[in-house]
């Protein structure tokens with residue numbers, strides 16, 4: 001991300017000194033990206049969100065900027081579930097310090113709730129939900145339930 | 157530690173090994189004191205007397221002993237206690253656990269907390285690998301598994317024994333014919349998975365048009381509770397009834413299987429036909445479960 005482009009985007013979101021910019025989020029998924037990395041209305045981060053921004057690569061995209069927080073690898077990989085093309089830019093002193101893509105993880109632990117009401121993971125057992133990431137969707141490690149679409153609606 | 161939780165976890169080679177072991181056991185070649193001094197815990201959180209008895213019998217035939225907890229005791233033991241804790245406690249008593257539980261995925265959870273091997277004897281509508289293995293074993297007694305045409309008849313939407321069997325058969329180059337009432341078809345996800353594995357899946361709504369192309373007909377119960385009223389159930393059930401007339405002209409080595417108990421989906425007159433193998437299938441549970449016990453404890 002160049003400074004020039006930042007300036008133009010600045011109409012929507014101003015540049016940040018330190019923190020993380022998540023770019024190329026599938027349009028409409030920005031709020032889910034925040035949810036997936038645990039940012040809610042009660043947390044204290046300073047966030048800017050732009051949705052349905054024009055993108056040469058994607059048509060439209062969402063962008064999220066988080067001030068003073070660098071995303072951990074685990075958080076970055078979670079984003080892949082709903083925004084497989086996202087790119088993550090770690091910003092230090094207004095410069096892109098590090099740029100990473102997202103990697104689809106093998107397993108998704110504690111993020112997605114199993115839609116099967118009969119699944120043991122939906123009881124008070126001392127376990128976290130666990131899904132295996134397969135090419136046709138997410139498979140519950142416990143009950144084998146396969147989530148093939150609308151993963152966001154199952155995010156805890 | 158070796159758990160047996162789902163057929164999905166087993167490779168084709170592992171399945172073959174268990175079936176080979178079961179065949180050897182059935183022909184009498186096994187050590188009747190192989191598991192002497194070992195204790196098996198039978199934890200049944202829902203009633204399934206036959207499965208419990210067959211594991212107990214398999215253990216006894218290998219010289220081992222078992223502790224059995226039936227569903228009534230289990231429910232009081234589990235009162236307020238998590239399954240995880242129950243498993244941790246029972247792990248301290250026995251050398252392996254056979255678990256039956258109403259929640260899907262219970263056996264997988266148990267395997268995470270157990271300090272001994274866990275065998276899944278059915279979790280809710282979920283996996284029941286000993287059933288699938290004995291189904292495969294019974295087919296293999298009559299014909300090689302490779303390349304056969306298997307008809308799955310009945311409720312394939314909710315019938316998980318058929319799901320596990322279909323999944324296991326997809327490791328072999330089979331053709332699966334599904335014969336189901338409307339609304340009880342194989343879930344699209346599973347059908348897609350089978351096709352991805354190279355299995356041809358052919359859908360039918362009338363058994364009479366495809367029965368003569370089959371090597372195996374696997375009949376499952378159509379559950380009455382899936383239908384809005386008794387009349388619509390009986391209408392469907394009667395059109396999926398296997399009779400001697402229906403089976404005339406089938407292939408020479410053709411066999412009929414059923415995981416039992418049956419209600420009225422197989423005419424009792426079929427029982428005396430040479431193709432009826434469901435009682436052998438049930439008896440095959442013993443050598444197959446002996447092979448499974450040896451695999452985890454032997």
Ligand SMILES: [Zn+2]
Pocket residue numbers: 114115116119120121140141142143144145261
């Ligand atoms: Zn589940």
